[in-house]
Amino acid sequence: MKATFKTNINCSGCVLSVTPALNELDNIDEWKVDTENPDKVLEVVLDDQNVESVQTAVRQAGFEIERIT
Amino acid sequence: MELVKQHYEVSGMTCASCAVSLESYLSKLNGVRSVNVNYPNHSVSLEYDQNTTSLSLLQSKANEIGYTIHSSQDAEDVSFEQRENLRLRTLRVKLIVATAFSVPVFVMAMFLMGRFPFENYIMLLLSIPVLIYSGSEFFVNAWKRGAKGTANMDTLVALSTGTAFIFSVFTTFFAQNLIDKGVQPHVYFESAVVIITLILTGRFIEERAKSKASGAIRQLMSLVPQTVLVLRNGDEVEIELNEIVTGDLIVVKPGAKIPVDGKVKRGESYVDESAISGEPIPVSKKKGDQVLAGTVNQKGVLRILAREVGDKTVLARIIDLVKQAQSSKPDIQRLVDRISAVFVPVVMALAVITFAVWFFVGPEPRVTNAMVSAITVLIIACPCALGLATPTALMVGLGQGARQGILVRNARGLEVGHTVDTLVLDKTGTITRGFPEVTDVVWSKDADVDFLSNAIAAAERQSEHPVAQAVVNHFSSASAEVEVTGFQSMTGLGLQCNINGKDIHIGNKHLMLKIDAHYPVYLETTANQLQSEAKTVVLVSHDYKVKGMIAVSDEIKPSSFAGIEQLNEMGIEIHILSGDNHTTTKSIASQVGVTHIKAEVLPMDKGNYIRELQSQERIVAMVGDGINDAEALSQADIGIAMGSGTDVAMESADVTLMHSDLGQVSRTLKLSKETMKTIRQNLFWAFIYNVIALPVAAGILYPVSGFLLNPMIAGGAMALSSISVVMNSLRLRSKTQVNENESNI
Known part of the structure; x- marks a missing residue:
């Protein structure tokens, strides 16, 4: 499934620091942050429905995250 | 205490005992916990207390005895190699210069004495470049070593040639003074220059033989790629190896080397892990499996989550272990240095005794006679063939080895x-052999062998399984075209396909169980037997009946x-x-x-x-x-x-x-046994003539016959020792000839 989130992953540096956390997730297939978008939209493709795991990982990496779709 | 353990390159070491000397010199210093000098690699590992001493202090201490410790770790490989090359080039130039000037000196002294006016002055001029330029390292090393109260081959060379040269210069300019005192003046220029030339020759042979000694680490490092494809924010980007961080998702294309230790996140492939495990058969990898840096991806694309990067990987730890193993390798103390260490003090003592005897009980002019005799003792002490004894034997040994592969x-x-x-x-x-080969093929009684051979060859050709290649090679003569349809590879089991309307399954026992194929008991017995011989058994079923098996194993050569x-x-x-x-x-x-x-x-x-x-x-x-x-x-x-x-x-x-x-x-x-025997014999032949000439130089025959050392005796000892050594080394060739014949059979 696909999901999108509003985050505060502002720049490429932030992307780098959130990278290990997201890559580590077993259920994540692809992900991308649009830092150009004022909402800093994180778009993920998941193997399952476990959206919560993404939110936990991003929060643990020190960023704010809020589900959009 | 704040202990630091570090590895540094060292330059300036020319022999195994230099390494020992540096090691013992540094280990005595305050604050130094351990010193381990690796001579073949020209490196040192130091463990020292940062509070008591510092690297720069150790560097300057090492410099005092003629060695340079290089601290820049990063540029080590390239620049160290350059330094080694430079050393070899300098040595070559020194050798050429020495040879070019020594030959005329030798010819003049041995064959043309008394034919030229000012011959001593000409020989003096010709000897200067050999002594000052080509032979400089012997004097520098001997001086530094002497200051610390130790001696090696360099000391002996410097002592003999230096004395010979200075004495000869003196004789050249003040010949009349000696004649006036009733002493026959001799010059020993040829002795000095020939010794230097021959010992440089030996040293050059050895340097050249060992200058390629440190490639293992570079080879190991080249097992990981320099640039890596990673997924950064959803895009594939190419980055430098050292920019990878733990947690990066790395894309490894078919045939590419895996740069990090990690686990497979996506994709399926076989990975050649022989670099790490030593086993030749590639291992199947799928999501969740561990992969290691330095292994090679075969046919699929893998996405790997980096777990350990840089110097934390298993490969990096192996590199480290190889480095440590190389540096902890004890140096073999050279026989020639061991002999020199004893011989030098003995010779010096002998010179002193000679001087004393001539001075106290000798005839007039006492001082002149005592000086000349003591000096000639020093001059004759160093065998010309000293530097040739080890290298010529090694060279012949190396050559004989090479001819036998x-x-x-x-x-x-x-x-x-x-x-x-x-x-x-x-x-x-x-x-x-190191790769799997088909060792046995067993068919059931009712098998259509020709058809199945062709079928197996055709089906396995499409398989990516590592054992498939061995099977294809074995059945390569089965070339009849069969049409394979519905090919499907079943991970962990084998493969299935359809040929001439019948299903063919090739794989392990689990595959046969899964498709519920008929598996006769007698075939199963054979399969178990083959497995107990450590062979991998591949079963073949035709139309759901097991018709045969192929055993694959890595055979003993x-x-x-x-x-x-x-x-x-x-x-x-x-x-x-x-x-x-x-x-x-x-x-x-x-x-x-x-x-x-x-x-x-x-x-x-x-x-x-x-x-x-x-x-x-x-x-x-x-x-x-x-x-x-x-x-x-x-x-x-x-x-x-x-x-x-x-x-x-x-x-x-x-x-x-x-x-x-x-x-x-x-x-x-x-x-090796023959070579070492030859080295020992060579050293005997090198020293024997000079040892015999020593008492003559000291004047033992003087009371009987008035006979003292002259350049002809020195020259004779020089020639005889060199010829004996070279001939003896060449004899090694005929001794090892037998082995060569054996190997040709």
Whole structure:
């Protein structure tokens, strides 16, 4: 499934620091942050429905995250 | 206490005893915990207390005795190599200069004396470049060493040639003074220049033989790619290896090397892990499986989550172990330096005694006679052939080895080989061929052999399974075209396809169970039998009936049997060390007649096994072919690599066997024995004439016949010792000829 989130992953540096956390997730297939978008939209493709795991990982990496779709 | 342990490159060491001297010099310093100098690698590992001392202090201390410790770690490989090349180039120029000027001096002194006016002045001029330029290193080394109260070959050379030169210069200018005092003036220019030229020749031969000694680490480092494809924010970007961080998702394309330790996140492939495990058959990898840096992806695309990067990977730890093994390798103390260390003080004492005897009981003019005699004692002391004794024997030994396919890349191999009492053999690729081959094909009574052969060949050709290649090779003569449809590979089981309307399944027992194929009991018995011989059994079913089986295994090379037997006969204890499982290793060991085995050894533990044997006071030889053998090869007293093996193994080893034949191991050890015998004989021949001439120089014959040393005696000793040494070295060729004939049979 696909999901999108509003985050505060502002720049490429932030992307780098959130990278290990997201890559580590077993259920994540692809992900991308649009830092150009004022909402800093994180778009993920998941193997399952476990959206919560993404939110936990991003929060643990020190960023704010809020589900959009 | 704040201990620091670091590894540095050292330049300026010219012989094994330099290493010993640097080591003992530094280890005495305040705050230094341990010093380990590695002469072949020109490096030192230092452990010191940062509060008490500092690197710069140690560097300046080392400088005092003529060595330079290089602290820049990063540029080490390239610049160190450049320095080594520079050293070899300088040595070559020095040798050319020395030869060019020595030859005329020698010819004048030996054959044309009294034919030229001002001949002594001409010889003096010709000798200056040889002494000042070509021979400078002997004087510098001898001076630094002398200041610390030690002596080696350099000391002996410097002492003799320096005395000869200064005395001859004096004689040249003040000949009349000596004649007035009733002393016949002699010049010894030719003695000084010829000694320097010949010893430089020996040194050049040795430098050239060892200048390639540190490639193993570079080879290991080249196992990881320099640039890497990673997914950054959803896009594939190419970055430098050192920019990877833990947690990066790395894309590994088919055929690419895996840059990090990690786990597979996505994709399926076979990975060639022989670099780490030593086993030739690629391993299947799917999501969740661990992969290691330095292994090679075969046919699929993998996405790998980086877990350990840079110097934390298993490969990096192996590199570290190889480095440590190389630096902890004890230096063999050169016979020639051991002799020199004793000989130099003896000669100096003899000179002093000579002076004293002439001074107190000699005829007038006492002072002049005492001086001249003491000086000639020093002049005659250094055998011309001193520097040739070891290198010429090694060179002939190396050449003889090469003709038999034994490439000795580190002369150390020849110097240690004869003392070996324990031999450790790697299994895969050393005793065995190193790749799987079909060993048995068994058909059921009712099998259509021709059709099935063609079917198997056609089906396996489409398979990516590592064993498939061996099967395809075996059935390559079965070339009849059959049309394969519905090919499907079943991970962990085998494959299925359809040929001529009938289903064909090729795979393991689980596949046959899964498709519920008819599996006759007698075939199953055969399969179990083959498996107990450590063979991989591939079953073939046609229309859901098992019709035959193919056994695949890594076979023992025919030459291994005889090779191991020869070594057994030599009384060497043989051990087999393998990363493979216990059953297979045991089966191979019992076939070749070896009782000491250790199986399922991790690559990082192979070196430990060698160290354990060494701690029992054994001299250990290791024979291997893989990257996983690199540390053990470096650690062993003599490392022997198979020519069919990896570059890393060959770089780590002292000797490479080009025919990859274990029979050559015993030949290598015999060659070493002969070479060492020749070195000892050479040193005897080098010293004997000079030792005989010493009492003459001291004036022992004077009371009887008024006979003292003159240049003809010095020249004679020079010529005889050199000729004896060279002839004796060449004799090694005929001695090892027998072996060569054996190898040609």
